[in-house]
Amino acid sequence: MQLQQDPIEPFASFESLEISIAKGPAGPESVLHSISGLDVREAILEDIALKIIYLSGPFTLLDLAAHARISFDAAEQLFSRLRGKVLCSVTGMVGNVPEIAITSQGRTRALELLAQCQYAGPMPVSLESYVAQVRRQGFNNLRIHAADVERAFADLVFDQHTLNQFGTALNSGAPIFLYGPPGAGKSAAAERLSRALSEDEVYIPHAIEIDGQIITVFDPVLHHPVDQSATTPRRSTNRDERWVRCKRPHVLVGGELTIEMLDLQYNPAARYYTGPAQMKANNGVLIIDDFGRQRIAPEDLLNRWVVPLDRRIEFLTLAGGRKIEIPFEMLVVFATNRDPATILDAAFLRRIQTKIHLGEISAGHFHRIFDQVAGNLNLRATPEVVDEIIHLIRHCYHQELRACQPRDLINQVCWAARYEDREPVLDLTTLTRAAESYFLPSH
Numbered sequence: 001m002q003l004q005q006d007p008i009e010p011f012a013s014f015e016s017l018e019i020s021i022a023k024g025p026a027g028p029e030s031v032l033h034s035i036s037g038l039d040v041r042e043a044i045l046e047d048i049a050l051k052i053i054y055l056s057g058p059f060t061l062l063d064l065a066a067h068a069r070i071s072f073d074a075a076e077q078l079f080s081r082l083r084g085k086v087l088c089s090v091t092g093m094v095g096n097v098p099e100i101a102i103t104s105q106g107r108t109r110a111l112e113l114l115a116q117c118q119y120a121g122p123m124p125v126s127l128e129s130y131v132a133q134v135r136r137q138g139f140n141n142l143r144i145h146a147a148d149v150e151r152a153f154a155d156l157v158f159d160q161h162t163l164n165q166f167g168t169a170l171n172s173g174a175p176i177f178l179y180g181p182p183g184a185g186k187s188a189a190a191e192r193l194s195r196a197l198s199e200d201e202v203y204i205p206h207a208i209e210i211d212g213q214i215i216t217v218f219d220p221v222l223h224h225p226v227d228q229s230a231t232t233p234r235r236s237t238n239r240d241e242r243w244v245r246c247k248r249p250h251v252l253v254g255g256e257l258t259i260e261m262l263d264l265q266y267n268p269a270a271r272y273y274t275g276p277a278q279m280k281a282n283n284g285v286l287i288i289d290d291f292g293r294q295r296i297a298p299e300d301l302l303n304r305w306v307v308p309l310d311r312r313i314e315f316l317t318l319a320g321g322r323k324i325e326i327p328f329e330m331l332v333v334f335a336t337n338r339d340p341a342t343i344l345d346a347a348f349l350r351r352i353q354t355k356i357h358l359g360e361i362s363a364g365h366f367h368r369i370f371d372q373v374a375g376n377l378n379l380r381a382t383p384e385v386v387d388e389i390i391h392l393i394r395h396c397y398h399q400e401l402r403a404c405q406p407r408d409l410i411n412q413v414c415w416a417a418r419y420e421d422r423e424p425v426l427d428l429t430t431l432t433r434a435a436e437s438y439f440l441p442s443h
Helices: 042-056 061-068 072-084 104-116 127-136 146-152 160-172 186-195 298-304 306-311 346-351 363-376 383-396 405-419 428-438
Strands: 088-094 097-102 176-179 201-205 207-210 213-216 243-247 250-253 265-267 272-274 285-288 313-317 323-327 331-336 354-357
Touching: 042 061, 042 072, 042 097, 042 104, 061 072, 061 097, 072 088, 097 104, 127 201, 127 207, 127 323, 146 160, 146 186, 160 186, 160 354, 176 186, 186 250, 186 285, 186 331, 298 306, 298 346, 306 313, 306 346, 363 383, 363 405, 383 428, 405 428
Parallel strands: 176 331, 176 354, 213 272, 250 285, 285 331
Antiparallel strands: 088 097, 201 243, 207 213, 265 272, 313 323
């Protein structure tokens, strides 16, 4: 996986860019030093600044710049406009920096604005800037090599053929279908696919503005900043801090997924939107776990995403009915323990071009996984004991060997030891007892 020397920043030139796991996006500093360069209507910037002063002030002009994530010069211009409208005033000086506070007229106006929309966070970017940045950070020129896959899957045991399939799938950037029986490692594999991209960095905006409406995008639960201080207000740097430099995101949704969750989430109390899961997953990985068991039928989900999966564009609807177009630039991973042919028709199976089956593991892989799990707990079992457990699973319980079984059996041993107030030991007796609790009786 080739890494570029310097991060790619919002609004920079991308004419000769090749993303071979690029380190991410902030642009010519000149666009950051005036409110006209912030690509959002000045009236909206003023309204947000006034709400920030009302809710967090009084403070200095530097503090306003830090809360709004804009440059000092841009904050000074906004303050001058608000001061000219008698909405705020200078109350003193801290060194050479004005200390500012809201006026009674400004307080009245701020309350009116908060009744319309309570967003008072970092200044948003425009939809156009967001679309352009996501496209720049896309997967078109992605280069993943064997070393990247081996690093990502270092803590799991897979054969080389399967690892090669994972690497090929990552380079395609196209949807991936992982299928196989429960316990085969599908969810773990899906999560590790995102680790193959973990050295890559992208820029994610705090919020987007569309026709006066605010959509929040950055989610501290799902997005992991490279600079941890990026999530707290601070004095603005030369970079456009409306964008947060993060690792490529990975978003996991499971059985809780509904059709409504795929559209913008409007908060009627706060009166602004939160981006849906696929928007937060842009430039990263979206994992649909336990596909086919959602509260939305598989065909309804895929009908909803026919265009996004083919054309990499998505349409979202604002409360007034207006539709907006955003990029659908992510690696979508479907993981299921159901037969794909029973939940998808041929047309959808064609759209999901990479299908990887994870099933029974070999005795050798069982040994490797068992040793790895036991070693992590400072435990050990002899190869002969593990062979006896393999025989027990196959011939007494008539079960296939699954990747989850070593971990689950060792957990059973540790829980029993805790109950009996002793140190866990992995011998034939304890593991046989564990198997009795874990497997259903064979008939």
